[in-house]
Amino acid sequence: MSSPAVSSRDLPHPALDEIRLEGVLHALSDPMRLRIVRELAGAPGDLSCSHFDLPVTKSTTTHHFRVLRESGVIRQVYRGTAKMNGLRRDELDELFPGLMGALLAAAARQAARLDD
Amino acid sequence: MSSPAVSSRDLPHPALDEIRLEGVLHALSDPMRLRIVRELAGAPGDLSCSHFDLPVTKSTTTHHFRVLRESGVIRQVYRGTAKMNGLRRDELDELFPGLMGALLAAAARQAARLDD
DNA sequence: CGACTCGTACGATAGGCATCGTAGTACGGC
DNA sequence: GCCGTACTACGATGCCTATCGTACGAGTCG
Numbered sequence: 001m002s003s004p005a006v007s008s009r010d011l012p013h014p015a016l017d018e019i020r021l022e023g024v025l026h027a028l029s030d031p032m033r034l035r036i037v038r039e040l041a042g043a044p045g046d047l048s049c050s051h052f053d054l055p056v057t058k059s060t061t062t063h064h065f066r067v068l069r070e071s072g073v074i075r076q077v078y079r080g081t082a083k084m085n086g087l088r089r090d091e092l093d094e095l096f097p098g099l100m101g102a103l104l105a106a107a108a109r110q111a112a113r114l115d116d
Numbered sequence: 117m118s119s120p121a122v123s124s125r126d127l128p129h130p131a132l133d134e135i136r137l138e139g140v141l142h143a144l145s146d147p148m149r150l151r152i153v154r155e156l157a158g159a160p161g162d163l164s165c166s167h168f169d170l171p172v173t174k175s176t177t178t179h180h181f182r183v184l185r186e187s188g189v190i191r192q193v194y195r196g197t198a199k200m201n202g203l204r205r206d207e208l209d210e211l212f213p214g215l216m217g218a219l220l221a222a223a224a225r226q227a228a229r230l231d232d
Numbered sequence: 233c234g235a236c237t238c239g240t241a242c243g244a245t246a247g248g249c250a251t252c253g254t255a256g257t258a259c260g261g262c
Numbered sequence: 263g264c265c266g267t268a269c270t271a272c273g274a275t276g277c278c279t280a281t282c283g284t285a286c287g288a289g290t291c292g
Contacts, residue, residue: 020151025219
């Protein structure tokens with residue numbers, strides 16, 4: 001109730017200066033994770049883990065979200081039983097200007113090409 | 117000998133439409149390979165494998181160059197005993213406009229940050 | 233409280249991969 | 263033809279990781 005900071009459990013996120021480009025690229029080099037990131041980028045706000053309908057089990061999904069968080073690509077916050085996920089877009093833009101935009105554009109372009 | 121324009125041995129390269137974004141990102145997510153690509157991007161022309169002084173053995177170096185070639189990031193051509201390597205910059209720019217530029221800029225930014 | 237949903241932890245498994253060392257092939261020059 | 267240089271092929275090794283299933287913890291709602 002009231003408004004405790006957020007909820008009870010807090011998750012570890014890398015600080016800006018701990019984010020490594022190689023880690024970000026590795027995180028995005030998995031099709032499942034790239035798909036998650038694309039969906040997050042296209043959504044207005046944060047999305048819960050259960051919002052995603054991935055062709056893998058829940059434990060594997062948990063794994064992918066953790067990789068994304070630990071590499072610094074997304075931010076995760078508990079909200080009740082749900083876990084909300086959002087791109088760390090502003091921070092990434094500060095660290096690597098233009099990178100996320102180019103990556104998302106490239107992913108969109110490839111998706112369009114493969115869909116035709 | 118029939119008459120190969122350049123040399124005898126030809127190496128398999130993926131066509132433009134066979135290049136996958138995930139493959140490119142995976143190739144660049146290795147520090148050694150990112151270093152190679154940065155050096156290639158900064159050079160005026162192609163560079164031989166032996167030009168690079170990497171902290172790994174030659175066989176490992178061969179492995180990294182092959183990963184880069186098979187993912188579509190670089191082009192490799194034999195020239196005598198040497199193997200010349202060059203970024204497929206123009207083709208990648210056509211396939212994913214702005215991507216390589218953003219990636220190289222991000223890598224340069226991180227290198228500068230870590231060097232200070 | 234009890235049931236239900238959401239997500240986690242843990243162990244197992246199978247495949248991928250970065251690395252090495254050694255032995256070998258291709259090419260150019262003497 | 264012979265030697266040296268440049269790179270490769272192959273096998274081994276140890277680590278990383280994507281995947282699963284099951285059992286569990288945290289929170290919500292009746």
